[in-house]
Amino acid sequence: MAxxxxxxxxxxxxxxxxxxxxxxxxxxxxxxxxxxxxxxHGWSISRPGEFWSHLWDFAAIVGEKGGAAYVPDALAPMTGxxxxxxxxxxxxxxxxxxxxxxxxxxxxxxxxxxxxEVSRAELRAAVARCAAGLRAAGVVAGDRVGVILPNRxxxxxxxLASLAIGAVWTSxxxxxxxxxxxxxxxxxxxxxxxxxxxxxxxxxxxxxSGPLSQVAAMMAGLERLVxxxxxxxxxxxxxxxxxxxxxxxxxxxxxxxxxxxxYILYSSGTTGAPKAIVHRAGGVLxxxxxxxxxxxxxxxxxxxxxYTNTAWMMYHWVVGVLACRATLVLYDxxxxxxxxxxxxxxxxxxxxxxxxxxxxxxxxxxxxxxxEAGYRPGRRRDxxxxxxxxxxxxxxxxxxxxxxxEAVKPDLGFxxxxxxxEIMGCFLLGSPLHPVRRGxxxxxxxxxxxxxxxxxxxxxxxxxxxxxxxxxxPSMPLTFWGEDGDERYRKTYFEPRPEIWTHGDxxxxxxxxxxxxxxxxxxxxxxxxxxxxxADIYNVCDKIAGIEDCxxxxxxxxxxxxxxxxxxxxxxxxxxxxxAATIRNDLRRQCSPRHVPAAIYAVGAIPYTVNGKRxxxxxxxxxxxxxxxxxxxxxNAACLGEYETLSSREAL
Numbered sequence: 001m002a003x004x005x006x007x008x009x010x011x012x013x014x015x016x017x018x019x020x021x022x023x024x025x026x027x028x029x030x031x032x033x034x035x036x037x038x039x040x041h042g043w044s045i046s047r048p049g050e051f052w053s054h055l056w057d058f059a060a061i062v063g064e065k066g067g068a069a070y071v072p073d074a075l076a077p078m079t080g081x082x083x084x085x086x087x088x089x090x091x092x093x094x095x096x097x098x099x100x101x102x103x104x105x106x107x108x109x110x111x112x113x114x115x116x117e118v119s120r121a122e123l124r125a126a127v128a129r130c131a132a133g134l135r136a137a138g139v140v141a142g143d144r145v146g147v148i149l150p151n152r153x154x155x156x157x158x159x160l161a162s163l164a165i166g167a168v169w170t171s172x173x174x175x176x177x178x179x180x181x182x183x184x185x186x187x188x189x190x191x192x193x194x195x196x197x198x199x200x201x202x203x204x205x206x207x208x209s210g211p212l213s214q215v216a217a218m219m220a221g222l223e224r225l226v227x228x229x230x231x232x233x234x235x236x237x238x239x240x241x242x243x244x245x246x247x248x249x250x251x252x253x254x255x256x257x258x259x260x261x262x263y264i265l266y267s268s269g270t271t272g273a274p275k276a277i278v279h280r281a282g283g284v285l286x287x288x289x290x291x292x293x294x295x296x297x298x299x300x301x302x303x304x305x306x307y308t309n310t311a312w313m314m315y316h317w318v319v320g321v322l323a324c325r326a327t328l329v330l331y332d333x334x335x336x337x338x339x340x341x342x343x344x345x346x347x348x349x350x351x352x353x354x355x356x357x358x359x360x361x362x363x364x365x366x367x368x369x370x371x372e373a374g375y376r377p378g379r380r381r382d383x384x385x386x387x388x389x390x391x392x393x394x395x396x397x398x399x400x401x402x403x404x405x406e407a408v409k410p411d412l413g414f415x416x417x418x419x420x421x422e423i424m425g426c427f428l429l430g431s432p433l434h435p436v437r438r439g440x441x442x443x444x445x446x447x448x449x450x451x452x453x454x455x456x457x458x459x460x461x462x463x464x465x466x467x468x469x470x471x472x473x474p475s476m477p478l479t480f481w482g483e484d485g486d487e488r489y490r491k492t493y494f495e496p497r498p499e500i501w502t503h504g505d506x507x508x509x510x511x512x513x514x515x516x517x518x519x520x521x522x523x524x525x526x527x528x529x530x531x532x533x534x535a536d537i538y539n540v541c542d543k544i545a546g547i548e549d550c551x552x553x554x555x556x557x558x559x560x561x562x563x564x565x566x567x568x569x570x571x572x573x574x575x576x577x578x579x580a581a582t583i584r585n586d587l588r589r590q591c592s593p594r595h596v597p598a599a600i601y602a603v604g605a606i607p608y609t610v611n612g613k614r615x616x617x618x619x620x621x622x623x624x625x626x627x628x629x630x631x632x633x634x635x636n637a638a639c640l641g642e643y644e645t646l647s648s649r650e651a652l
Contacts, residue, residue, distance in 0.1 A: 008439075009438075010402075010405050010414070010435075010438055011405065011412065013435070017297065017413075018432055018433055019034070021433070023293075023297075023431055023432060024432075026054075027040045029054070030043065030050075030054055035433055037431070037433050037513070038513070040446065041446055045447065045449040048447065049069040050069070051447055052083060052474060053065070055286060055447075056084075056286065059094075061089065061094050062090075062093040062097060063089025063255060064086075065084060065086075066084055066086025066087040066088070068084075068085065070082070071083075076499060078471070078494065078501060079472075079476075079490060079494065079499065082259075083283065083472075083474040084258040085257075085258070087257065089256070089258065089285070090163065090164060090253040090254060090256065090281070091163050092163050093253050093255075094285060095320070096160065099325065101119065101120055102120070103119065104117045104120075104327045105118055105322060106156060106327065106328050106330060107327060107330070107355055108152055108153045109329065109330065109354075110331065110333045111201075111202075111203070111332070115354070126157045127161045127251055128161075128250060128251035129161075129246040130160075130161035131164050131251065131252075132246040132247050132249040133161075134161060134167060134246070136246070137223070138223070141166030141254050141260075142167070143190075144168045144169075144189065145158065145167050145170070145191070145193075145194070146170050146172075146192070146193045146194070147159075147169070147194045147310070148171070148172050148185075148208075148212065149195065150174055151308065151330050152330060153330065154194075154196070154228045155310050156330065158194050159263075159316075163262055165254050166254035168188070168262065168263060170184075170190065171185075172184055172311050173309035173311040174195075175201070175309070176610050177610075177632060178218075179631075179632030180632045180633060181211070183632050184274050184276070185219065186215075186218070186219050186220065187273070188264055189219075190222060191221065191223050192223065193215070193216070193222055195208075195212050195226070196208075196227070196228040196231075197227060198230055200333060201333060202334040202338065207231065212233045213233050213234040213235060216235040216237055217236075222237060223238065224240065225237045225238070226240050226241075227239060227240070258280065258283070258474075259280040259281075259283070260281045261279070262279050262280065263279055263284075263316060264278050265277050265279065265313055265316065265421045266311075266421070267421065267422075273630060274630070274633060276480060277422055277477050279477060279478065283475035287423070287473075287475035288323070289320060290447060291320070291425055292320050292323070293323075294431065294446060295415075295443075295445065298324040298358075298359065299324065299326070300326065301325070302321070303329055303357045303359070303385075304327070304328060304357070304361075305329035305331055305360055305361065307331055307335050307361060307363070312611050314361065317424065317425065329357060331347075331348070333347070335362070336366070345369070345375035346380065348362070350381065352385070353382045353383065353385075357385060359387065359388045360389050360390070361390045362389070362390075362391055363612070364395065364396045367396070367400050367403065368400070375407075377408055378407055378408050386409065386412060387412070387413055388412070388430075389413070389414050389415075390415045390430075391414075392418070393612065395416070395418075395539070396439070397538070398438050399542070401436070401438045413432065415430025415436075415441075415442060417430065418515075418517050420503065423473070423475050423477075424475045427448055427503065428442075428444060428445065428507075429441065430442040440514035441514060441515045443513055447473055448469055450467070450468075451467075451468050451470055451509070452464070452468070452507050452509045452515075453468050461509050462508065462510060462511065463508065464518055464531060465506070465508070466496075466503075466505075466506070467505040467506070467507040468497065469500070476501070477489055504520055505518075505521060506519050506520070506524045506531065519535040520534070520616075522617055523553065523616035523620075525537075526554060527563055528594065530594050532595055536591050537550075537552050538550065540583075540586050540591060540595075541567065543586075544582060546573040547583075549567075549606045550568065551565075551606045551614050551615075551619050552597065552616065553619050553623065555599070555624065557598075563595070563598055563599075564597060564598065564599045564600075565597035565601070566600075566643070566646070567601070568602075568603055568604065569602055575601075575652060599652075601649060605639035606639070607619060607634050607636055607637065607639055607640055608635050608636060609633055609635060610633060610634070612635075615634055618634060618640060619640070
């Protein structure tokens, strides 16, 4: 059994936070001791109807709850269960509840430092106008509205307006190419597309009017194009300027069933066409409110910024803070800028100080870049308002916890969170009741029966296995869009273990309730029959001087496989025998002899998806002579060419 050392605890929530937190009040209101998380979690998964119904009331969800909160299905315990089958609601009624017309709902800011504040009344008026424009364009409940917009106010308004009238909202980021957009939004045939032809990123203007012209010409079912800002798009479609779209009108909400579709997100798509995941309105609302109110300690008046593009699930997720009467801070642009004196890592931390942020969300890759640049935000900026730092996208290395508490601030709650686009939420995350343990995710999410199964299908502690969820929860997808959507959905998550959600993460649960994510199961290494998570190798390499980035995969070797590590070196640094020896020694010492790569190569670039995730599966495919089925999902697909010839090169 792994030892639990007090030295591994980086932070404990102060008493005032625990006592005044919503999660403590929620537990007490359910008849459970305020600090007894184990009992609270046990109740939340053993009595799902009681838990989710109590959450509805506690969070003051707007709508008609109806009778039974949970209807089980003995024949299909996961896929057949129903939550709130008699309920009717609209997500936006809860997000824009009319309690404080003058309070600031949104702050829009960007890499240039420009900023504007929008009150709740102003946001509601903008949403009402856009909703009127959508209705005038013929959009009705169930129709799709697509957007290709940066993370600015206009995107948020389209999100809220579409949901307000019962339409289904779906998005791509402006940095997606034509093929990537058509592979995603093109699947669902939107009636209206709202796009911005000219954007700015990393200090440079970017004109995407050409790709938008191609998209408009090739997207089936599209009737109208709405353009935000300057720029022209060549199209035969009806085109409306954003400022002319809609008229002033009262904001009316279409109350729909709990399971009505709300928005569509997309899988990474590196092994085929991206899966179009349809999310149910009531499920995602309850999931987001639960996580922000109870787990993320979001309070009225807080200010929350998550650095994200508008295609990633974190955009949809962070909008949920509006339901907590907090201020949503939107940031458009690059988080790190190139200046004449090197990298400028200040933009996000500038906003912490300027906007008095209480919550900041980032990624491990961003943390690594800032740390590598030698930037220490706690010395450069006033971060006294910041209570929580959160991270998602990939596992956070143990050494990054050290950096956070040394370089940012010691009195800070940190939550590494892990879930997915598929559930619009988290399986593992933090809370104001839990300490932060070095290298660990703090707790299993309320309402989700998270476990780790070994190869026998038995639950295990202190050993890696498959992350699963054994009981239903309301934010499971409604379906996948398109032909045989239900069948494809069930095959993806329930084929390995019938009626048990298998998420695809290689994980480990600990006796103290914390957890570790070792990497994606489809990229798990298996030398000598021993499963190894790729994250373990990345965490070690991230600390080695001279390495800018890396990717690791398993290369077939007879009936076995060998570990291959490809490293991108920092400018002015070379991979040599000495560095290769350092890499191997560090992996052997910090992980195990099984983690030591058989071959190490220097490469010019590491492939990432358009959503910013390493693509180990694509690297393995091209390196072993197989085809990558969907290059449009890879942001820098051209770099895969050098991986095709790895086997002919001499490795270190």
